[in-house]
Amino acid sequence: MSNVKLPIxxxxxxxxxxxxxVAAKMAECLTIEGNFGNxxxxxHSFGWxxxxxxxxxxxxxxxxxxxxxxxIVWTSGATESDNLAIKxxxxxxxxxxxxxxxxxxxxxxxxxxxxxxxxEGFDVxxxxxxxxxxxxVDMLKAVTTDQTIxxxxxxxxxxxxxxxxxxxxxxxxxxxxxxxxxxAAQSTGKVDIDLGKLKVDLMSFCAHKTxxxxxxxxxxxxxxxxxxxxxxxxxxxxxxxxxxxxxxTHQIVGMGECFRIANEEMATENERIRMLRDRLxxxxxxxxxxxxxxxxxxxxxxxxxxxxxxxxxxxxxxxxRDLAVSSGSACTSASxxxxxxxxxxxxxxxxxxxxIRFTIGRFTTVEEIDYTVKLVSxxxxxxxxxxxxxxxxxxxxxxxxxxxxAH
Amino acid sequence: xxxxxxxxDHYENPRNVGVIxxxxxxxxxxxxxxxxxxxxxxxxxxxxxxxxxxAKFKTYGCGSAIASSSLVTExxxxxxxxxxxEIKNTHIAEELALPPVKIHCSxxxxxxxxxxxxxxxxxxQ
Ligand SMILES: Cc1ncc(COP(=O)(O)O)c(C=O)c1O
Numbered sequence: 001m002s003n004v005k006l007p008i009x010x011x012x013x014x015x016x017x018x019x020x021x022v023a024a025k026m027a028e029c030l031t032i033e034g035n036f037g038n039x040x041x042x043x044h045s046f047g048w049x050x051x052x053x054x055x056x057x058x059x060x061x062x063x064x065x066x067x068x069x070x071x072i073v074w075t076s077g078a079t080e081s082d083n084l085a086i087k088x089x090x091x092x093x094x095x096x097x098x099x100x101x102x103x104x105x106x107x108x109x110x111x112x113x114x115x116x117x118x119x120e121g122f123d124v125x126x127x128x129x130x131x132x133x134x135x136x137v138d139m140l141k142a143v144t145t146d147q148t149i150x151x152x153x154x155x156x157x158x159x160x161x162x163x164x165x166x167x168x169x170x171x172x173x174x175x176x177x178x179x180x181x182x183x184a185a186q187s188t189g190k191v192d193i194d195l196g197k198l199k200v201d202l203m204s205f206c207a208h209k210t211x212x213x214x215x216x217x218x219x220x221x222x223x224x225x226x227x228x229x230x231x232x233x234x235x236x237x238x239x240x241x242x243x244x245x246x247x248x249t250h251q252i253v254g255m256g257e258c259f260r261i262a263n264e265e266m267a268t269e270n271e272r273i274r275m276l277r278d279r280l281x282x283x284x285x286x287x288x289x290x291x292x293x294x295x296x297x298x299x300x301x302x303x304x305x306x307x308x309x310x311x312x313x314x315x316x317x318x319x320x321r322d323l324a325v326s327s328g329s330a331c332t333s334a335s336x337x338x339x340x341x342x343x344x345x346x347x348x349x350x351x352x353x354x355x356i357r358f359t360i361g362r363f364t365t366v367e368e369i370d371y372t373v374k375l376v377s378x379x380x381x382x383x384x385x386x387x388x389x390x391x392x393x394x395x396x397x398x399x400x401x402x403x404x405x406a407h
Numbered sequence: 408x409x410x411x412x413x414x415x416d417h418y419e420n421p422r423n424v425g426v427i428x429x430x431x432x433x434x435x436x437x438x439x440x441x442x443x444x445x446x447x448x449x450x451x452x453x454x455x456x457x458x459x460x461x462a463k464f465k466t467y468g469c470g471s472a473i474a475s476s477s478l479v480t481e482x483x484x485x486x487x488x489x490x491x492x493e494i495k496n497t498h499i500a501e502e503l504a505l506p507p508v509k510i511h512c513s514x515x516x517x518x519x520x521x522x523x524x525x526x527x528x529x530x531x532q
Pocket of ligand 1: 077
């Protein structure tokens with residue numbers, strides 16, 4: 001317990017450190033001795049070698065998701081990929097209809113993009129998922145109209161880690177000639193992605209959740225049947241006109257390498273991470289009034305999102321200063337804003353406020369998990385000893401029946 | 408969020424946590440609401456001379472809310488009810504160096520004192 005280095009990083013869904021193997025490859029593409037050329041330079045070997053490195057990375061992305069390398073468009077990250085996919089498809093297919101369907105639990109990169117399209121005159125349905133965070137085809141069917149041109153549903157949720165049934169939704173979308181976009185920022189290296197089988201038209205990726213660098217991503221754009229996009233970034237016509245801008249060789253090489261490693265190691269890695277996650281869960285689950293947020297079965301191995309009833313979230317985060325974790329409440333504002341994802345699952349404010357997201361990754365150790373269990377258990381116990389709500393709960397008072405003197 | 412030394416001290420070592428067994432000499436105030444993120448319960452025990460001789464609290468809330476309630480339990484002890492009612496949120500906020508977004512915690516602590524005093528007075532009319 002004593003030789004654990006503090007603070008312990010358990011926020012792998014926010015971002016990951018770059019794998020040293022990836023960093024080494026990236027470092028080869030920077031200086032005069034390295035592969036620094038512009039991949040678009042056609043007249044000399046500096047350009048050709050850079051282009052070869054980009055092509056190799058493109059193949060590495062394609063290999064992980066079983067796609068054709070010509071279906072990969074480099075971007076600056078999942079935010080840009082989401083914007084390009086959703087705005088690009090909506091603008092291109094506007095003549096066909098103006099209705100878009102997405103989920104209330106999507107990342108802001110999707111939600112805010114849809115809000116912008118609403119301002120441009122599109123109609124957007126934000127579906128509330130089931131209590132476990134999942135959406136069914138029937139729920140989508142119920143809101144689909146003859147105007148629906150696009151469905152955007154994320155693969156893995158960043159807060160609660162639940163995995164949507166992309167396969168079934170894809171079948172439904174294809175049958176109804178609706179473009180299907182999937183934000184897969186959180187799923188590479190965690191869930192198998194086979195675009196030979198999945199009827200997904202557009203898929204967003206980034207490198208920095210998979211032990212690659214921040215600031216680089218990709219959009220998968222299906223060739224058969226062909227999906228068209230209106231470019232959002234205009235310039236030199238790179239990436240077949242879909243996304244102009246000089247390619248960042250070092251970033252792209254890093255993304256390729258981290259996806260290559262993910263492809264090779266994900267099976268064994270996920271087994272180890274699941275063992276750690278279960279160890280964490282088993283260490284916490286026997287406390288009273290502890291609730292897991294999101295479906296436990298359709299969930300990535302490394303996520304545990306859990307609410308501790310009768311404990312206030314900010315004080316809990318304060319007690320857990322030795323852990324780098326995410327909380328379901330925004331600590332910096334006077335008006336505590338509980339997580340919109342947990343609210344969409346129907347969690348009440350108190351449970352949403354008291355939630356902690358633990359995300360475990362490649363460099364997490366058993367010792368760190370055991371330390372975390374002890375720390376969290378002690379913090380919850382201490383804060384409950386301080387909590388008048390805990391006393392009332394123990395005395396059998398129904399807190400919903402109390403008339404609170406709100407200020 | 409950066410916390411002041413005093414907030415951290417009260418948070419790490421809260422003073423006078425607990426419950427005073429209820430009788431006529433005890434005033435209990437509970438203010439706030441779970442949905443707002445803080446609930447404070449403050450109890451005062453008043454002796455025959457009208458002096459607060461003991462105070463205890465329990466708080467559900469952020470570190471600043473816990474520190475504010477812990478601090479007022481120290482401050483009200485030894486005071487008459489009228490003196491205790493003089494404690495204002497500005498004193499609490501100043502003592503704990505609360506940032507603007509946490510001023511509501513000190514307001515809640517002031518409200519808790521008022522509620523406890525009122526409860527005592529109602530019981531002893
Ligand atoms: C589901 C999801 N979509 C999009 C993003 C944004 O990715 P990026 O930071 O690469 O723009 C993230 C990460 O923050 C995410 O978790």
